[in-house]
Amino acid sequence: MRIVIAEDSVLLRAGLIKLLETSGFEVAAAVGEAEGLLAAVREHRPDAAIVDVRMPPGFTDEGVRAALVMRRETPEVAVLLLSQYVEERYAADLLSTSTSGIGYLLKDRVADVSVFLDALRRVAAGGTALDPEVVSQLLLRRHRDPLDRLTPREKEVLALMAEGRSNAGIAAALVVSESAVAKHINGIFAKLDLPHAEGDHRRVLAVLRFLDGET
């Protein structure tokens, strides 16, 4: 699997390259700022790009903006954004078009090597990976409404669903059977009046639209 990395910290860039290469990925290019990223993506057409949110010159949300450009120009390239902080606003921007092939994680997550690589693979395969912290911010925005009708277990399932996990992934995380997860999900969709959607990303999209208040 071919990856392009955009990360301005030299140290971390080297760490990521080492991590990916020892794990069987091919790093097509590693750059330090947004312009270089867009050029490298156009040139190499990788399977996925790992993008730091805060990069030169402004050190604010260059990565998010570059990711939005990539979504338009090269929608087949998956984007995994890494950030020192995750902000639900940035997530909302990113997910406003589609939820396939998008990831948004705290940078700290790279330290949990297997979890991180899992998320990367999921995103590269067209899935979604949202940081639990983004999801809790999104959930916070929707208090005092139909969410209150969910049981605590259903809330946990909803959060994991929003992170982009499959039924199997949710079952593993909660240590329950997949059929129990399916039952919870049906309950959630019914209580929140969400349209039944097939496939993981459409399901995530439905959940996110709901959380974002645009049902």
Place this chain on the structure above:
Amino acid sequence: MASIPAARHALAHAPWSPAAWRDTTFVASGVPLQFAGWAVLGSVWPFWTPVNVTPIMLVLAGSCAVTLLVLRPLTRWQRERCWAMLGLRIPPMPGFDDGRAWEVLRGLRKPEVWRVLRYHLIVGPLVAIGGLGTIGAWAGGVILACTGAYSWALPGTSPLSSVDKGHAVRAGVLSVVGVLLLIAAPWVAAGVRRLDVRAAVALLGPDRAAELERRVEDLVEKRASVVDAADIERRRIERDLHDGAQQRLVSLALNLGLARATLTGVPDEAMRVIVEAHEEAKEALTELRDLIRGLHPAVLEDRGLDAALSGIAARVPLEVRLRVEVEPRASSTVEAVAYFVVSEALTNVVKHARATAVDVAAIREGERLRLTVADDGAGGADPSRGTGLTGLARRVRSVDGTFRIVSPAGGPTTVTVELPCAL
């Protein structure tokens, strides 16, 4: 013995005392300067008295302009007179003494120019009349006091000779009056000096109210720049930590994670150390992230209070209800303070309140931003103890905000902060 101070007082004002001479010279030297204003204003008229309206207007305007132009040197001389003779410093007046000389001409709208005019055209001449009186008292005193001697010295053939009894009595009376005048002259001089000094200080120096107003403006400006500087400093620290320590720590955690995942055949003991180091590094990262996030999050500048507050609220391990209605956005300094307030208040709630839920609201009402953080905890929070609340109140005060906490024992606790939206 009570008469000794009185006697000393009288002696200090004796006609030969240094004070008497100082006052007299001071008062006398003021006379020409104090009449100078009118002299300049009226200088043309003795030589040329136009009869038609236009030349009259022209001459009037011209004399007024020249009078205005001499105001500054006249004022300077008056101040120097006070300094040289009495050691009294009258500071220059901002709004009058600054700028170029001709700028006084445009100053008719300035209260400072009118105050100076009042001295040179009204109060000054009145004081000068007092000055003339003082000179008169001295001169008249000397002349009259000599009358007796003069009359006695005249040859008997003179009609004013004191050979005539009536003349002798009159001359004696006049001499007594002269002596009395001489005794009174120092007192008159002192009185006129006091009047002159009071008028000069009041009209030629800076106005106290205006001075205070200017000082307040100055302080407000200075405080704003201090607050801004602190804000900029906070951003700089955030940036430095983000670019430095945080990246290094992520890299360290990544390497340890990699070692943990890929190393095989390592002794159990060594692997345990690696695992511990890895966990430790991740924990340090979380702590550092929380610390930096409290300083000044980038998203605050980018997207405003709403976006930034949902970030901290989500991290609180309690149920948080967040309501933010701040449109249009407040100034960035105020946003930073508001963010800090909510962040600190939530930290306090988590640490001390034993609460299960918190309501956070940030609502803009006109030019005020009202923040409320209300929990359902145990209450009893005391702002006088613990640095959290004190720091919070101090930071709120730095931008002219108000801070109120209601926290009865048994709860609940409500923190209300109001901030001005503009700074």
